[in-house]
Structures are given as structure tokens and as C-alpha cells.
Amino acid sequence: MTMTNTKRKSAILAAAVAATLALASCSGGGSGTTPTDVNPQGEIVPREISWLLSRPADGGVITAMKEIAADYATDHPGFSLNLITTPDRPSYIQKYETLAAANKLPELFDTDATPFAQKLATQERMINVDTLLKDLDLEKDFRPAALNYQRFDDGSLYMVPFEFQLETFWYNSELFKNAGIETPKTLDDFPQMCKDLREEGITPIALDGQDQWPLERYMAYYPFRMAGPEYITNLKNGKAKFSDPAGKAAAEWLYKLGESGCFQEGFSSTGYADAQALFTSGKAAVYNIGTWELGNLATEKLDAGVRDSVDYFTLPTIDGAVTEDNEYVTPSGIGMAINAKTYDPLVRDFLAFALKEYPEVYAGTGALSPTTTAETTIPAGATKLYTRAVEQAATVGASIAMPWDTQLDPATNTRLQQELTLLVQGDITPEEFITTMDASLAENNDD
Incomplete structure (x- = not known):
């Protein structure tokens, strides 16, 4: 008798967590430090340190850090950086929270600025990065928006x-x-835009509905323009509701997008690659995505038949907006936390080396560095949009439209993603959506 896919995945994850627990229990040097004791005294003794990651194994971050770790090991025989990679985000979060509960997190680990991560910080289990960067004289090098994306509410x-x-x-x-x-x-111009495109037989917007977070981005837009970044902060802390004006406006706007046929038929089952292909093949007119796709959207990799027609615009405003035109979604990705329990002179020394070397190495891959100290290498075959996007990074405003999937508790977030699909499909009304989401929010805020 064979296992179902769900059981097989659970078994694989359990085995991975068990292996990581065993590995983590063998890692790490000293008895730990306080979050602001960022320069512990003592001998630098090379050993293996581990980083629990949620990033593509062949992505620019891991590629750059592998190179940097190898360079560091040249002068520190016996040092190695063990990368424990789980690109699938839900599986990663389960592994991360399991290790945290067992007090077995490795020296470095990925996390968003979630309520769970804030609890770890409150328990003094994470090094204060503000203090570390100031001590290393690196804070001034970082883009303020890159740092602000990683900050907790306080x-x-x-x-x-x-x-x-x-x-x-x-x-x-x-x-x-x-x-x-x-x-x-x-x-508010989006519904009519979609209708006009539909009349010409054109799919208005390509959407990866399968992964759900792209549609959740649309939920964040209207509240950000109408009430600023404080709305999602208040929502997750129980100080705001979906029935508030900003939440109601967002629900009604999304319902109109659905009524106007903004997304492709069957969007809820369309994956990332297929959604992108709709746009790059010229079958869809709009595609909302980040600069991590510059290599596919602004180089010769893009189909020659559409290459000269592709352009981009930033998040439109609304009448009476409280945020500026140059303020929109500007994420700095999942962040890396530093385990205070295993922090010692070696970890500090490696981080001091890595954080100084990283910007140039990473920018050399054609990516935008989180610092202003490294110039992005524009690849051969890039279109003018590549340079324009890189230059635009220097002009973004202070307020960030935070992705809601990194802000809400997991239960509320899952329910939101499910209800959004129903709302856009016209299976529920904005009023039903709001009632359901406010009930979910209240239930999970009580937990």
C-alpha cells in the first residue's frame, strides 16, 4: 500500500526536520550572548556554521554567499558554511518554527518580520542587527527602505x-x-482598462493565482494608498477591521476587477511560469511582478516579438491618497537572523567579512544590492528598461506597501487567500468577504 502525496510530503518534512535538529544540536560554539553584545571577546576558532534558508538554491544570494564563504575559509582553515535550503516557504516555516520550539536553531536562519520572529527577539534569542551594523560601521551603507522592510512594528x-x-x-x-x-x-482606472482590453480580445492581466500571494498583493494596494502602511499594522494587531473604510474599499475594488474580467480565465489554477508566459508571449497586457524578473523581462531573453513593446509603470495612486507616488512595494526579501545563543567571535568575524564583501559580489550578478555602495552590473543584451529600473531604486520613498502574507498570522492569511479567490471569481460579495474576514481576524487574534 503506497502513501498518499500528503503523507509522503509530511514524512519527508519530518525526516528533514529531524536531520536538521540533529545537525543543529551539533553546531555552535559558546553559551551565547545578549542581543546587543555584538563584539564578544575571545579567540576566533574556525568550525562549520549553519544557515537555515528559504531561498532558491541556484539564486543570487546563495551563489554569492558560497563564494564569500569559500574566500573566508581560505584564511580560516576549518571554517565552512553549511546551507540548509528549503525553498518551499510553507515547509520552511514549519521547519523553522519546529527548530525554534526545540531551541535548536542554527547560527543563522531566515525569517520575515512576523509576530513569531518578534517573540524570538523579545526572548533575546536574536542578535540586534541595528547594533551590529553600527558596530561594523555598515549601517550607513544600506538603503533605508531595505532596512525598514525588515523592521518590527516597534x-x-x-x-x-x-x-x-x-x-x-x-x-x-x-x-x-x-x-x-x-x-x-x-x-480606479483598472476596471475600465480591463473592459477596454477585453473588447479587443486581449487578456488584461496575467496572474499567478495558484500561489495566491500575487492576488494578495492587489488586496494591499488600495488600503496602502488610502490609509498608509499603518492599516495592515493595525489590522494584524486587532486595532483595525476589514470593515473599516480602507478594507471595504479594497474588497469592492477587487470585486470590480473580477466583474471587469481583469484576470485570465482559470487564473486560480495558473502557476507562476504560465502566468509569466501569458505576458511574455503577448497574450496578456499587464503583469505585476518584481525586479527579480529583470533578467527575463528586460533582456534579450524576452521574445523579440514583444520586446520593443514592453514597458512598466509603478503602483497608481487614488484620489486623496496618503502615500506618495514613489511609495509602493519595495521588499528586501526574507531577512537573515542571527542566533544569540550560538553567537561567538567566529560568527561575528565571518559576518563582518561577508557583509562587507557581499554587495559587490551580489551586484555583479545583475541584481539590486540592499546597499547603495555597489553598482549593479547591467548584463549584456539588457534593454533600456533594465537600467531604468536600477536607477529608479534610488528614488523610492520611505513608506513601504508591505506584502500582507508576511504580516498576518498564518490562519488569517490562509483564509484571506481563499476568500480573495472567491471574491474575484464573483462567488461571494464584498459584504460576505468582509464579514468572513473580520470573523477570522477576531478568532485568530484571540488565540
């Missing part, structure tokens, strides 16, 4: 950013021209 910083991205709306100017429309100036 402004404290316990994660190091390794990326910086701009999320924009890529569009096909030829399809817009054929439909006789211009780029939307406000979010």
Missing part, C-alpha cells in the same frame, strides 16, 4: 537584508495602443 531591527526589489506593473504598450488606452493613473 522599529527594532533583527534581520539583515540581502536583496532589494521594486514591484511594478509591466505592460505591453502595443496592446494598450490597439485598445486605445493609456496606462492607468489611478487604481
